Amino acid sequence: MNPTTQKQPSINTPAHSFIVTCVIGLLVFGALLGAFEATFRLNLFANFLPVRSVGSYHTQFEQKLFKLEDYVNKYGGVDVIVIGNSMVNTGIIPGTVANRYAELTGDQLRIFNFGVEGLTVSSVAILCNYLVENYHPGTLLVYTEMRDYIANNGDDVAQEFLNNAWMQYQIGHWSLQGFIVDHSQALQHLLAFRNWSRYDFLTSYNTAYHRQDATWETGYEEDAKKPKIESIIRKPDPANPQDAPIFAELKNYKMAPEKIEALKEILSLQEKGVRVLFSEIPVYPTYYGYFDDDNARPAYLTEINEIISTAGSYFIPTINQMRIPLNGRSDNHHLNRIGAPIYSQYLGSQLGDLCNEQQICLQSSSGATLP
């Protein structure tokens, strides 16, 4: 091949070099980012761009993350992180639990609700590891339920968490993308607009904004929905097209081995000095009406108790579901703003009694077991 005099298309001679312009553009872009970074770090723009993001597809997860960061900055740390799915999010008021626990034990602990919609044991395992590494809580109170252990259930959510560049960076897989978003506050604020070109952007941004407002500094999100009593007490019917897929999903219920492994992964965090406890939200009995086998739930409880106790942890028994009034539920498994304080009070009592009677106490973030 021979670079020769082959005629090139004629071009009007430009006044300046476009390549140089590109370089200048790059520098201007860098300078603008630097200026943004400085203003965000000085907290000058925070009120204008209140929503932050690390590029995760799960906006509620991101909100919880930043709330936790703010909480730790404000209170100097976190002692107990309660983690689970949406039932935890709207069902547990950390302040109420902490106060009741303090009444019974004399120890005032800093508790944060990290309930995030759609989490199952697989994604909880990923997050627990991250939270322990980065926020050093003394105790993890993990909420789990039967459906967490169905094969493949929630794997897509776990995979989405893992696919995120920032999360990859957190778990030790270095990437430029992950590094930048982790270290740049300006980018975290700008990323709230990353879906600007999606048709539902404004709706989802507004939802995120309002949810952020509705979420307390302790991570609890108040559910103001009125209960639909009929839907709570309605017995599931396999012939109902709405119920049929759930019946199919729960048929021949069995805990999947990979889910049990995820549970064991959470339990293994005890080796890092974290106390790991488990419990369940008191759902209305119709929630279990989808299981074809009446023995499924007792068998599940036996198995999970055995796994947890073998690992030296403890499964806090679920309180009697009937202690939560019907108007304290928004459906047959979520508690609303009436039910959440009631349950949180019970939970505080359970934890206090556990500490006083069995010496299984919540551990503060310093690592020392407060009596």
Add this chain to the structure above:
Amino acid sequence: MTVTTLLFFVFACAAALLYRFLPRRFKTPWLLLVSLGFLFTWSWQFVISLSLLTLLNFWIGLHVAPELKYRRVWFYAGIALNILAILVFKYNNFYLPWLAALLKAPLSDGLKLLMPIGLSFMAVQWVSYLLDVSNGRMTAQKNLLLFSLYAFYFPRVVSGPVEKAKQFFARLENPLAVDRPLLERSAVLIVSGLLRKMVFADPLFNLIPAAAFTQPAQYGGLQLLLWLVAYSFALYNDFAGYTLIVRGVSLWFGIELANNFNLPYLSRNFSEFWARWHISLSNWLRDYIYLPLSWKIMHSKSKLKGWVNMIVPPLITMGVSALWHGISWNMLLWGGLHGIYQIVEHLAQKIRPQGPLNERPRWKQGLNTGITFLFAVLAWVPFKMPLQTALLYWQSLLHWVKPDLHLYVQALHNEIPYPALTGTQYMNLAILGLLAVAIFIDLNQNRKKSELFLQQWPRWAQIVVVVVLLTVIVLATYSNNVAPFVYQTF
């Protein structure tokens, strides 16, 4: 590795740097190696199936020269091979379910894995190569490395442009000198391409809700029209953006690739539209389908040959174009519509002849542009969706709902505060804003009469473009909103 990623540019840049400093005899092998490596990042199976097809076409090409015995047998075997390859790999959705049921075995995955990316583009290149060799327009390529590059050359392997073998080999053997002006031109092409893809095409695609093209009946005509225009511009900017990027990158190796778009929506009739839309494929269709067919008809003894020539070549050509895009009734309808548009134009010209386009009054040219645009946009409906939905979409376009503006009227009279922007309003405003800028870009390119129009902008405006582009790219990097190139699937 898609052509809008940083990795692609780093890869291409490193390859070009080494290419520049390599001794001459190593340049072609290096370029082939790089191209194979690029294809490998898509799938190693592609490399296998494409290599096999390349070898077969190379071998057949050696036997189709006019002076050779049995050349017609070889030639038809070559044509059959390429058509068969498309049928086997690309249209397996039609026969695989049936075959799988017959053999009681899942078959589809294997074939889909082997289907080379850009097969349709390569198949038409090979067919034109065999035709040109058999007609004596060029001699068969005896260098397997050069012939392989004709298929594998990485900037164009995914979605073209479709290159004529003779021109491509000449450019390979006689590349442009990679000097400052060429690199300047490359930079303008790449930035223009990224602008079209990242700033116009992807956002416009994403701003249209999926339900628009699956359940059109639930929307009003005005809304559907806006989405259709948005889709039309998204499709154009997507493919035009891709072509500009790969042409720009190809210049790093001194190899000029064919242009594919020349402001198609400013066309004043459909003959002009097809001279401006997917130019490399349109030229192929013109040279290897339309003109030979027309020549045959005009040299027949039929008394109706004038009429037949007006109807048959456009219909057949557009039918082939439709089948190239996909075997489906909706694609055939799309092709058929474009065939009919051209027939109607020829008929009108025959009944009431008009002078050359450029000599017509400006208002008439503008009107012609508007009419051509409208009908081209309407034809995208069956291009985008299945036949039943397409018919429903057209029907729903006529269902106009008067926009409810009473809240704004009240606000205008200070009776109530202005209502907050709704999600739908945001979407529509964003679409309108993007369309306005996209149209401005096209008009500016038309006024400057150069695809390098960006180069003629003042520096501050160029810097704004670069900063906006970088911002959009950074945001897109952290979202899942980068749409795959539409023509990548063909």
